[in-house]
Amino acid sequence: MKTLLQINTSIFSGGGQSSHLADAFVAARKAIDPGLKVIVRDFAKEPVPHLTADGFKGFLAKAGERTPEQARVVAYSDALIDELRRADTIVIGLPMYNFSVPSTLKAYFDHVARAGVTFKYTDKGPVGQLTGKKAYVFAARGGGYLGTTADTQTAYVRQFLAFLGISDVEFVYAEGLSISDAGRKAALAKAEAAIAGLNELEAA
Numbered sequence: 001m002k003t004l005l006q007i008n009t010s011i012f013s014g015g016g017q018s019s020h021l022a023d024a025f026v027a028a029r030k031a032i033d034p035g036l037k038v039i040v041r042d043f044a045k046e047p048v049p050h051l052t053a054d055g056f057k058g059f060l061a062k063a064g065e066r067t068p069e070q071a072r073v074v075a076y077s078d079a080l081i082d083e084l085r086r087a088d089t090i091v092i093g094l095p096m097y098n099f100s101v102p103s104t105l106k107a108y109f110d111h112v113a114r115a116g117v118t119f120k121y122t123d124k125g126p127v128g129q130l131t132g133k134k135a136y137v138f139a140a141r142g143g144g145y146l147g148t149t150a151d152t153q154t155a156y157v158r159q160f161l162a163f164l165g166i167s168d169v170e171f172v173y174a175e176g177l178s179i180s181d182a183g184r185k186a187a188l189a190k191a192e193a194a195i196a197g198l199n200e201l202e203a204a
Contacts, residue, residue, distance in 0.1 A: 003037045004029060005087035009102040010095050010140075013044035017177055018140035021191055022093035025136060025172075028199040029089070039083050043104035048080075050103075051110040059114055077111045081118055090135040090166065092157070096145065100152055109160055118164050128165025135161055135169045136198070138191070142178030170198065 006026050010016025014023065030036050051073075058070025059077070066074060084090070095102065112118055119126045137157055145151040158169050174191040176183040 001035050001037055002033060002088045003039065003086050004089040004091060005039045005041070005083050006091045006093075007041045007043070007105075007108070008093040009043050009105045009108075010093060011044055011097075011102065013042055016093065016095055016140065017174060017188070018093035018095045018138050021138035021140065021172065021174060021188075021195065022091050022136075024192060025138065025195045025198070026091055028195065029202065032199060032203045039087065041080075041083070041108075043102065043108070048104050048107040048111060050107045077114065080108065080112050081114065084112060084118070084130055084133075084164075088133060090133060090161075092135065092137045094137050094139045094153060094157065096139065096141040096153060099145075099150060101157065113160075113164065126163060128163055128167075131165040133166045133168070135166050137169060137171045139171060139173045139175075140177060141173070141175045144175045144179075146173055146175060172198075 004026060006022055008014065008016070008019045008022060010019045013019065026038060030038065054067075054070060055073035058066050058074045061070060063071075092105075094105070097103075115121060118130055119128045121127075139153060143150075146154075154171060158171075161167070161169055172191050172194045174187045176187050178184070
């Protein structure tokens, strides 16, 4: 049985446009594969706390040398990493807030990037340990940023996932959602068409 991990990062939970697109994609995948197991992480409902210096020291310490708080942080990180390990497919609903990713997604990245766990250092540089996975990112934006220097998300998310070993990443964009009602409808329709195309390929 295949497993899909859906990560919604919108502060509006399921009400965000990025969440709507991710939901539509996942629903279509479930229709193709009714046995698909879906794990949902909603950062609006369960925000990922920012990593502290003490928590990071817990990552570096041996299990028997951690304080109770450090052990709690490591256990939380381990649970997030376990979901990533089990997932064959990763889906991220990604809004743009103030030209960047939501702070909860950055906090999530900080909790799952663990040397010796999700990546390792070698004489040729870091090597990701979470290989063999496919990721889809549904980016919803109020303005138009794709192909400009203001698009800080695409390269960053792609680079981070590759750092963990996830290099097969597909982006679907819905841009200009705040410019006009007509533009919003056209952008969402284009994104929905892209989702349909991706799932037609999967079903073929």
